[in-house]
Amino acid sequence: MHTDRTLTLLTALALLTLALPLDATAEETATVTLVVEVPEGVFTNTYKGYESFTWTDTVGYTDGLTALDLLDQVATARGSTYTAVWYDIDGDGQEDDAFIDEIDGVASDFTLLLFGYYWALYDNGAYASTGAAGLVVDAGDTVTLRYEGWPASV
Numbered sequence: 001m002h003t004d005r006t007l008t009l010l011t012a013l014a015l016l017t018l019a020l021p022l023d024a025t026a027e028e029t030a031t032v033t034l035v036v037e038v039p040e041g042v043f044t045n046t047y048k049g050y051e052s053f054t055w056t057d058t059v060g061y062t063d064g065l066t067a068l069d070l071l072d073q074v075a076t077a078r079g080s081t082y083t084a085v086w087y088d089i090d091g092d093g094q095e096d097d098a099f100i101d102e103i104d105g106v107a108s109d110f111t112l113l114l115f116g117y118y119w120a121l122y123d124n125g126a127y128a129s130t131g132a133a134g135l136v137v138d139a140g141d142t143v144t145l146r147y148e149g150w151p152a153s154v
């Protein structure tokens, strides 16, 4: 009964295939996504020779994960560089939060601290009130680092 055995095997494979997406869906809930974007048309792109690009990377969520941890994972996986600058915000001699100064060679650029370009940080589309080290993400969150002009009208 070779045919019966083949059918049984095919049925088992079909059931296994049906079961797999359920497991994959369960694991997908424990991820976070990082979007890193240098939009087209940013003045400095052409001025500095920067090219626009967008990364969209999803990695596993772990307790206490910060936006800086997330960028570190993604940049390491991509073989890309980034620079985080730490600041002592409350003046107690200990660094409190880190802001992203450069990603993949695209660096913040200010003239007399009045106007320029920087890496803006968004948490689920909302402008973050902290730096990258201060932003603790939740499972399912999307963190965005977008290279933007400051003020926005520049």
Ligand SMILES: [Ca+2]
Residues within 6 Å of the ligand: 087, 088, 089, 090, 091, 092, 093, 094, 095, 096
């Ligand atoms: Ca401090």
